[in-house]
Amino acid sequence: MSSTSIPRQVYLLASLNPYQGNWTIKVRLTAKGPMRHYNNTRGEGYVFSVELTDDDGTQIQATMFNTAARKFFEVFDLGKVYYISSGYLKRANKTYNCVDNDYEMTLNENSQVEEAVNEPVLIPETKFNFVPIDQLGQYLHKKELIDVIGFIQHVSSSMSIRRKVDNEIVPKRDITIADDTIKSVIVSLWAPLATGIGNKLLDMFDASPIVAIKSLRVSGFGGITLSTITNTIIDINPNSPESHKLKTWYGSEGSTTKFEYVGSTFKTGLINDAPSLYSDRVGLDYITNNLSLGEAKPVYYTTRACMSFIKTNQSMYYHACKTCNKKLTNNVGSGYSCEMCKTTQTDSNLRYVVSAKFSDTNGEAWMSLFADEAQTIIGCSATELDNMKSKDDGGAYQTQLKKATWVPHVFRLMVAPQEYNNDKRQRITVKIVSPVDYAAESKFLLDDISSTQS
Amino acid sequence: MDTSSPAVLVNGDLLRGYVGQRVRTVIQVVRPEANGLTGRSTDEKQIVVKGQMPAPLTTFVEVIGVADSAQSIHAEIVTNFGDSFDTSNFNQLCQLANGEYRHLFI
Numbered sequence: 195m196s197s198t199s200i201p202r203q204v205y206l207l208a209s210l211n212p213y214q215g216n217w218t219i220k221v222r223l224t225a226k227g228p229m230r231h232y233n234n235t236r237g238e239g240y241v242f243s244v245e246l247t248d249d250d251g252t253q254i255q256a257t258m259f260n261t262a263a264r265k266f267f268e269v270f271d272l273g274k275v276y277y278i279s280s281g282y283l284k285r286a287n288k289t290y291n292c293v294d295n296d297y298e299m300t301l302n303e304n305s306q307v308e309e310a311v312n313e314p315v316l317i318p319e320t321k322f323n324f325v326p327i328d329q330l331g332q333y334l335h336k337k338e339l340i341d342v343i344g345f346i347q348h349v350s351s352s353m354s355i356r357r358k359v360d361n362e363i364v365p366k367r368d369i370t371i372a373d374d375t376i377k378s379v380i381v382s383l384w385a386p387l388a389t390g391i392g393n394k395l396l397d398m399f400d401a402s403p404i405v406a407i408k409s410l411r412v413s414g415f416g417g418i419t420l421s422t423i424t425n426t427i428i429d430i431n432p433n434s435p436e437s438h439k440l441k442t443w444y445g446s447e448g449s450t451t452k453f454e455y456v457g458s459t460f461k462t463g464l465i466n467d468a469p470s471l472y473s474d475r476v477g478l479d480y481i482t483n484n485l486s487l488g489e490a491k492p493v494y495y496t497t498r499a500c501m502s503f504i505k506t507n508q509s510m511y512y513h514a515c516k517t518c519n520k521k522l523t524n525n526v527g528s529g530y531s532c533e534m535c536k537t538t539q540t541d542s543n544l545r546y547v548v549s550a551k552f553s554d555t556n557g558e559a560w561m562s563l564f565a566d567e568a569q570t571i572i573g574c575s576a577t578e579l580d581n582m583k584s585k586d587d588g589g590a591y592q593t594q595l596k597k598a599t600w601v602p603h604v605f606r607l608m609v610a611p612q613e614y615n616n617d618k619r620q621r622i623t624v625k626i627v628s629p630v631d632y633a634a635e636s637k638f639l640l641d642d643i644s645s646t647q648s
Numbered sequence: 649m650d651t652s653s654p655a656v657l658v659n660g661d662l663l664r665g666y667v668g669q670r671v672r673t674v675i676q677v678v679r680p681e682a683n684g685l686t687g688r689s690t691d692e693k694q695i696v697v698k699g700q701m702p703a704p705l706t707t708f709v710e711v712i713g714v715a716d717s718a719q720s721i722h723a724e725i726v727t728n729f730g731d732s733f734d735t736s737n738f739n740q741l742c743q744l745a746n747g748e749y750r751h752l753f754i
Contacts, residue, residue, distance in 0.1 A: 450732055633734035640740050 207252035210283055218279040221246035224318045226272050227424055244270055245293055255291045256299040266307055273317035275310040320408055320427050327456050328375035333412040343406040343436050344371030345444050347378055349399045351566040352388060367392035374443045377456040381420040391428050403430050404437045418456050471496055471604050471628055472638050479557030481609055485618050488610035495607050500600045501571055502553040511576035513542040544576035561622040570627045572598050604628040654754055655712050659742040660693025664718035672712040674729055674738050677705050690739040699723030708733040
């Protein structure tokens with residue numbers, strides 16, 4: 195892999211083409227993507243990409259698969275300069291490649307990468323080109339990636355989404371940010387940002403930190419949401435003039451201002467993208483009176499309701515595998531085994547699986563709650579609840595559950611019919627729990643009243 | 649619950665219609681006075697309140713008392729309502745409570 199130090203002919207990136215392979219380039223690594231696992235019709239493997247910039251300022255994306263990926267992942271460090279030769283060039287695939295070059299490069303195990311040790315390491319400063327939140331509308335459904343800066347208003351709990359393309363479960367977290375255009379927007383953080391930075395933001399969100407985010411996709415149907423991609427960069431409380439300006443504005447006016455979601459009205463329904471909590475609002479009686487809802491494909495609604503009854507003698511949690519969250523088989527006396535991961539373990543996570551009755555002003559319905567949502571409603575983790583149950587006479591356990599009843603929340607529900615012993619039933623699952631914003635709820639009700647009056 | 653003299657939900661404009669009667673409203677504190685305060689109603693009218701105030705005062709207060717003129721209330725109960733309050737929601741509530749739905753309130 196490592197060449198001799200014979201002076202070599204260095205080519206400029208701009209001069210490279212697929213028909214002449216005998217080149218060496220001298221480039222700085224200006225971006226390094228994460229190692230990703232893929233599984234598609236052509237097989238499975240590992241891949242990662244880097245962005246290379248030469249003296250001229252030309253940039254090119256280089257991708258490595260499997261053996262080459264493993265070989266070069268540790269070699270490539272952000273900001274360092276490398277001599278590279280024996281790579282392949284081909285036309286850039288704009289779906290996966292946002293770098294400005296007609297070509298992209300692939301390196302395989304025979305490619306040569308050597309660090310130029312005499313060159314200074316220069317980690318490039320992320321260059322942002324912020325779009326004010328109220329201007330996001332013009333970027334809707336365009337391929338262009340945008341940058342935003344705003345302060346955090348809300349951080350959701352982590353959600354598990356099944357990715358349609360490969361059936362894999364990926365974590366997602368939604369954050370709401372706002373800026374001085376008095377508009378707010380939801381940014382969906384996908385793995386690894388959902389867990390990494392996402393967890394950090396969840397811990398610090400009451401300090402309303404400023405985040406500067408680079409490379410977001412704009413999407414939405416009637417409303418606007420932003421989504422992260424593999425190359426998205428998030429800086430928390432950056433030391434930049436825009437960040438300071440926003441922090442000052444927040445301190446003087448921003449903390450008491452009322453914000454509106456950009457591009458949305460209360461009645462807008464968003465099905466696939468992050469829903470507004472005011473879209474598809476129904477009462478519980480609407481759902482329970484219509485058993486064929488969600489027949490072809492599950493349907494989603496939002497509602498405001500209280501948990502009114504929870505059976506205290508049901509089994510509210512299960513022993514879950516620490517890696518994949520599937521239910522563990524209890525090998526009495528010798529720990530647990532996981533059928534999915536094919537391992538045995540002595541330790542497990544307790545995860546919620548709860549069935550409870552909910553009520554609102556018009557009706558009531560039984561619903562299923564899992565994990566994070568159950569934890570938000572019950573107010574403690576499954577492990578803590580289990581500890582309360584076995585302590586003394588279980589008084590603390592009963593009190594905890596009682597305290598959780600008759601507390602209003604706003605829910606996002608998934609509804610589908612279910613056959614049970616030839617009986618047509620309904621399965622309602624709580625997908626998201628949100629606190630009630632009383633001012634916004636009042637506005638929504640006033641809106642509703644005036645629309646029924648006319 | 650004593651329902652003998654219910655307080656009518658009013659804003660600045662509606663106050664004039666209930667002089668001498670028991671009213672309730674939420675106002676933004678503009679200036680504390682010696683024996684009361686000057687406030688701004690949710691429809692931007694000035695309202696003077698006389699009576700005992702809680703100390704310290706938050707930005708918004710609810711006043712229940714007898715209207716002694718079109719712009720002043722003799723307060724019986726003054727309650728701190730905090731520093732953030734949606735005035736437009738309250739204003740619309742006052743209009744509904746005195747409009748076609750007043751039978752639900754009084």
